[in-house]
Amino acid sequence: MSQEGLLRPGIIQLRVLDMDEAITHYRDRIGLDYVSTxxxxxVYLKAFDEFHRHSVVLREADSAGIDFFAFKADGQEAVDGFRKRIEDYGVAVEDVAAGEMPGTGKRIGFTIPSGHRIEIYADMELSETAPETHNPYIYKDEPRGMRAQRLDHCLLYGPNLPEVEKFFTEVLDFHIPERVDLPDGTLAIWMTVSNKAHDIAFVNHPEPGKLHHVAFFLEDWNDIGHAADVMTRYDISRDLGPTRHGITRGQTIYFFDPSGNRNEVFCGGYTAYKDHPTRIWDGNHVGRGIFYYERQLNDAFLSVVT
Amino acid sequence: MSQEGLLRPGIIQLRVLDMDEAITHYRDRIGLDYVSTxxxxxVYLKAFDEFHRHSVVLREADSAGIDFFAFKADGQEAVDGFRKRIEDYGVAVEDVAAGEMPGTGKRIGFTIPSGHRIEIYADMELSETAPETHNPYIYKDEPRGMRAQRLDHCLLYGPNLPEVEKFFTEVLDFHIPERVDLPDGTLAIWMTVSNKAHDIAFVNHPEPGKLHHVAFFLEDWNDIGHAADVMTRYDISRDLGPTRHGITRGQTIYFFDPSGNRNEVFCGGYTAYKDHPTRIWDGNHVGRGIFYYERQLNDAFLSVVT
Amino acid sequence: MSQEGLLRPGIIQLRVLDMDEAITHYRDRIGLDYVSTxxxxxVYLKAFDEFHRHSVVLREADSAGIDFFAFKADGQEAVDGFRKRIEDYGVAVEDVAAGEMPGTGKRIGFTIPSGHRIEIYADMELSETAPETHNPYIYKDEPRGMRAQRLDHCLLYGPNLPEVEKFFTEVLDFHIPERVDLPDGTLAIWMTVSNKAHDIAFVNHPEPGKLHHVAFFLEDWNDIGHAADVMTRYDISRDLGPTRHGITRGQTIYFFDPSGNRNEVFCGGYTAYKDHPTRIWDGNHVGRGIFYYERQLNDAFLSVVT
Amino acid sequence: MSQEGLLRPGIIQLRVLDMDEAITHYRDRIGLDYVSTxxxxxVYLKAFDEFHRHSVVLREADSAGIDFFAFKADGQEAVDGFRKRIEDYGVAVEDVAAGEMPGTGKRIGFTIPSGHRIEIYADMELSETAPETHNPYIYKDEPRGMRAQRLDHCLLYGPNLPEVEKFFTEVLDFHIPERVDLPDGTLAIWMTVSNKAHDIAFVNHPEPGKLHHVAFFLEDWNDIGHAADVMTRYDISRDLGPTRHGITRGQTIYFFDPSGNRNEVFCGGYTAYKDHPTRIWDGNHVGRGIFYYERQLNDAFLSVVT
Incomplete structure (x- = not known):
């Protein structure tokens, strides 16, 4: 099989201020399925089109933000290989026992130079409500709310981007479809371990460990419009969009969960291959890179994180 | 980088009966860019969103059909590795010198048990009209015709599917998102070497080396509808659609080039991962698997090939 | 106000063989709101975006088909004017008392030369679930099922089309955006009393009083695709589509309710004005006129009616 | 025929500062067909889906803005009837001779209380590039640029809205689908003479005779997204969108021609009937009424006009 090592973003654990409000938001508005408390x-949730038990974990806390972002690997052997490569690189690795999350095998965790915790794991139960695999329908129940199909990626804010990039490319085998290079250094990098235009992205930021947004994948631009209708109907705080990113070409809306964590609904985006050149953006054009229609950043883009 | 070995379908060489008609069809109707004769x-063409010099090669001949389908590999070392694996498997490999196609490095070619010629290569020049990589626009010129974004996959008809599957999975590292199993054997297999739902597919057929269709990727269901408008406007022979495939979930139209080669415009399709279960279809449901809305095969599906 | 006389199709009364199955179909699949039994x-239903109490009335009977199609007029004075014009034309008019349908004022009914009963009325209560009119949201609840927005039009089959056309244009003030003229007479006429491309249409047919289909309006081509997904998911009998009509340009699917009445989901269609020329179709091209992508009629089009 | 009197917006005459830039904008970007100079x-232009000779007239001048907005009436008798009603109402009517515009019959013109010139005419030649009417295709040539289908409506800024409303409803037979009522009077009115959600609209403004925007109709939300892509590709000044209006529900982008005249591309919008209640918006919600997703006005909405 040709995708070796890491497969995809598998779990995000988010901190929320009020669990009931968060459940209403992620289940009824974004349209995730509730799995368990x-x-x-x-609280564990998953998107209707995901095969495994859960992908979004909510933890009630005094401050919003991200606890960790976890990648699913292609087997325990791959996890063990990454453990060795990470430790050889000089980064400490922590073990998380199987069962720390229900239906989930053992994980390894580590802190990257931007201050974020990343995890890797290989095993999670298939969901009872996974997509059918025998004479399947495209869905069993009509998708609800914004009709999110899957957890797609996250954008994280923190310092030391050159070290982050080096770690992800050299140790975790990511490649770089797009980057923003300013005269005094890299502002932002978009990285993928698959054919998606990005699986994770980073923006340079003095404070470590911050979350800019977690993104959910929608079917197309029409579902982006529908999601905007849902946001207004239920008074969900919107940041920007419907618009397009120049970077990745994805069509998008940024909005906030009730705790202030930024969410994104995202669709499209080109198919990325590692033999394609990295797209490079200058400071003069980064506005168009981020928001293709507005052609400038809004104030919130560089300042509002959790 | 995590996708090792083969990257994607890179070239299809098609036989056409009348070159002028073929150019009009592929350039003006499907919307490919003409590269050179x-x-x-x-004649060499490429889709506007492809980076490399060409992807579609037309050769005038007395009968329509496919000469070969070529996969781009991640470097010459990967090609050499596949050469060894293929020969070790007992399949003869032929060398094609660099420059046999303009701007293209050396290739290896071999015949698979279904009677088709497959090629592998690593090097091709970037196109002068490739997508921009420095402060890029999403396109330089507005897409024309059916607005094809890239060569996507092909479906081939021939015998010995179990051997084909074994070769593609064991030697070329593909995995199998979907298959149709009849009581007397496998009717069809969909295989991918990436996160696309399929890069190549096969249907069991007594005659070797046949082409069912070559597919071009469109942005979304709206562009599928637009392509249907274009087909009627220019009296292009249509086979079936707009519809959806149950298999891959892609939205689609089948139609024919002036030589009788079936084309497909295709969009959507889920993101495939090798830890996802293979979807299995029975003979009773294969109609819905192929044509999700019609829920039955049309006569042409199993009989009209080139 | 510039639209005088008749406003739009307001009510269709359909005969169904099994009321429970019919309710499931029209409420849960097409997405109408149940009003009352x-x-x-x-049984009375309405689409979520209609202002008045009901638009679809189901009556259980031994045979499927249409009881009548009713147009809402701009006030009782307009109804009285039509009564006089109809009687002066030599057609008998029957009175239906206010309250024969709940929340509905008095109606007049008459039989047209094709054997169908047409009604006209001016008064119906606003629905309690009508679209909001004070700081409205675009909808109160997210549309369900196929997301039908309104009753749109019907296509009726019967004899004496020249007389039908004369009656609708001279007495009811319709105009004719499109027609199909065969050497031996008119095959079909599309008529409108508004800016919609058609409010009612007729096809020549020996048997009087038949229903070809009743159409529900959807937002756009994406909702047409979504409706097709719903049809397959719930095994709803489909006739043809997704496709486009050359006539009206509407995008469409034909399918059947559990009693065999053909339904249509329809979107788009040009804006019709009476100073626009009538489009004329010949027998050689009528296939493309009806089914723009297929470019030929299917067997069912001219033969399957209720 | 049931739409009596006025049919639709037929002509807008705009002032532009540089004719060459204006032609590039309206022809190549919005996608109108050039008719004549x-x-x-x-300079005269028309949209591909309009039947008559021209709909947009550009006049080079020292200041941008609107010269007049003209409605096409259903025959000269209707024009004569309006002349009498307008004069009886106390408004002076000016005659414009046939041929003042090529291919156009005589017009009447008058100034409404907001300071705008409105015209009415009945006769204009059919265009040589009108939509086909004999076995028509949905278009002869694939639509270009933003793919504008027709001139749709305009929004005008000026004083004396109560008088404007009285004149349009009592003399020109418009009705009022939506209005914004502030404690100190009406802020805005949307009026239609057809089933379109609006044919013309007004916002209260101290300076008379100003243009807020002229709108062109697109097929759907996907074409709105495409238009946004075109705007960025060609560096067209964008005001706001893609978004939706709460008022009319239309999906929209506001942008500017090179002279600073605001344009809109618009699609959707409900079907308006005069027996539907007028939707009323309060000052607290007008932001959501104008920009449904942003839920607030931008600075430019109330201040930037030509």
């Missing part, structure tokens, strides 16, 4: 209070 | 009469 | 067993 | 320098 566990004894420690964490 | 070479001394041997072959 | 009355003592005589008739 | 006349001796007085005025």
């Amino acid at each position: 566990e004894e420690d209070g964490r | 070479e001394e041997d009469g072959r | 009355e003592e005589d067993g008739r | 006349e001796e007085d320098g005025r």
Whole structure:
């Protein structure tokens, strides 16, 4: 099989201020399926088109933000290989026991130079509500709310982007479809371990460990418009869009969950291959790179994070 | 980088009966860019969103059909590795010198058990009209005709599907998102070497080496509708659609070039990962698998090939 | 106000063989709102975007088909004017008392030369679930099922089309955006009393009083695709589509309710004005006129009616 | 025929600062067809889906803005009837001779209380490039640029809205689908003489005779997205969107021609009937009424006019 090592973003664990509000938002508005609430209070959800047990984990806390972002690897052997490469690179690796999350095998966790915790795991149960695999329909139940199909990617804010890039490309085998280079250094990098235009992205930011947004994949531009209708109908705080990103070409809306974590609904985006050149953006054009129609950043883009 | 070995379908060489008609069809109706006509009469084209010099090669001949389908590999070392694996598997490999096609490095070619010629190559010049990579616009010129974005995949008809599957999975590292299993054997397999739902597919057929269709990728369902408008406006022979495939979930139209080669415009399709289960279709449901809305095959599906 | 006389199709009363199945179909699949079941067993429904109490009335009977199609007029004075014009034309008019349908004023009914009963009325209560009119949202609840926005038009089959056309244009003030003229007479006429491309249409047919289809309006081509997804998911019998009509340019699917009445979901269609020329279709091109992508009629088009 | 009197917006005459730039904008970007340049320098254009000779007239001048907005009436008798009603109402009517515009019959013109010139005419030649009417295709040539289908409506800024409303409803037979009522009077009115959600609209403004925008109709939300792509590709000044209006529900982008006249591309919008209640918006919600997704006005909405 030709995609080796990491497969895709598999889990995001988010901190939310009020769990009931968060469930309403992620389940009824974004349209995720509720999976379970566990004894420690964490709530598990998944998108209707995901095969595995859960992808979004909510943890009630005093401050919003991201606990960790986890990639699913192609087997335990691959996880063990990454453990060795990460430790050889000089980064400490922490073990998380199987079962720390329901239906989930053992994970490894580590902190990258931007201050974020990244995890890698290989095993998670298939969901009881996974897409059918025997004479399947395209869905069993009509998608609800914004009709999110899957957890897609996240954009993280923190320092030390050159080190982050080096780590992701040299240790985790990502490549770089797009970057923003300013005279005094890299402002932002979009990285993928697959054919998606990005699986994770980073923007340079003095404070470590911050979340800019977590993105959910929609079918197309019409579902982006529909999501905007849903946002207004339910008074969901919108940041910007419907618009397009010049970077990735994805069509998008940025908005906020009730705790202030920025969400994105995203569709399209080109198919990325590692033999394609990296697209480079200058400071003069980064506005168009981020918001293709507005052609300038809004104030919130560089300042509002959790 | 995490996609190792083969990257994607890179070239299809088609036989056409009348070159002028074929150019009008592929350039003005499907919307490919004309690249060059070479001394041997072959005509080279590419889709506007492809980076490399060409992807579609037309050769005038007395009968329509496919000469070969070529995969681009991630470097010459990967090509050499595949050469060894293929020969070790007992399949003869033929060398094609660099420059046999303009701007294209050396290729290896071999015949698979279904009677089709497959090629692998690593090097091709970037196109002068490739997508921009420095502060890029999403396109330089507005897409024309059916607005094809890229060569996407092909469906081939021939015998010995179990051997074909074994070769593609064991030697070329493909995996199998979907298959149709009849009581007397496999009717069809969809295979991918990427996150696309399929890069190549096969249907069991007594005659070797046949082409069912070559597919071009469109942006979305609206461009599928637009392509249907174009087909009627220019009296292009249509087979079936707009419809959806249950298999891959892609939205689609089948139609014919002036030589009788079936084309497809295709969009959507899920993102495939190798840890996702293979979807299995029975003979009772294969009609819905192929044509999700019609829920039955049309006569042409199993009989009209070139 | 510039649209005088008749405003639009307001009510269709359909005969269905099994009321429970019919309710599931029209409410849960097409997405109409259930309004009431009355003592005589008739069931009333409306589309979410309609202002008045009901638009679709279902009556359980031994045979499927249409009882009548009713146009809403701009006031009782207009109804009285039509009564006089119809009687002066030599057609008998029957009175239907206010309250024969709940929330509905008095109606007049008459039989046209094709054997169909047409009604005209001016008064119906506004629905409690009508679109909001004070700081409205575009909808109160997200549309369900196929997301039908309104009753749009019907296509009726019967004899004496020249007389039907004369009656609708001279007495009811319709105009003719499109017609199909065969050497031996008119095959079909599309008529409108508004800026819609058609409010009612007729096809020549020996048997009087038949229903070809009743159409519901969807937002756009994406909702047409979504409706096709719903049809397959719930095994709804499909006739043809997604496709486009050359006539009206509407995008469409034909399908059947559980009693065999043909339904259509329809979107688009040009804006019709009476100073625009009538489009004329010959027998050689009528296939493309009806089904723009298929460019030929299917067997069912001219033969399957209720 | 049931739409009596006025049919639709037929002509807008705009002032532009540089004719060459204006032609490039309206022809190549918005996608209108160039019709002619006349001796007085005025340039005539039409949308591909319009039947009559021209709909947009450009006049080079020292200041941008609108010269007049003209409605096409259903025959000279209707024009004569309006002349009498307008004069009886106390408004002076000016005659414009047939031929003042090529291919156009005589017009009447008058100034409404907001300071705008409105014209009415009945006769204009059919265009040589009108939509086909004998076995028509949906278009002869694939639409270009933003693919504008027709001149749709305009929004005008000026004083005396109560008088404007009275004149349009009592003399010209418009009705009012939507209005914004502030404590100190009406801020804005949307009026239609057809089933379109608006044919003309007004916002209260101290300076008379100003143009807020002229709108062109697109097929759907996908073409709105495409138009946004075109705007960025050619560096067209964008005001706001893609977004939706709460008022009319239309999907929209506001942008500017090279002279600073605001344009709109618009699609959707409900079907308006005069028996539907007028939607009323309060000052607290007008932001959502104008820009449904942003839920607030931008600075330019109330201040930037030509």
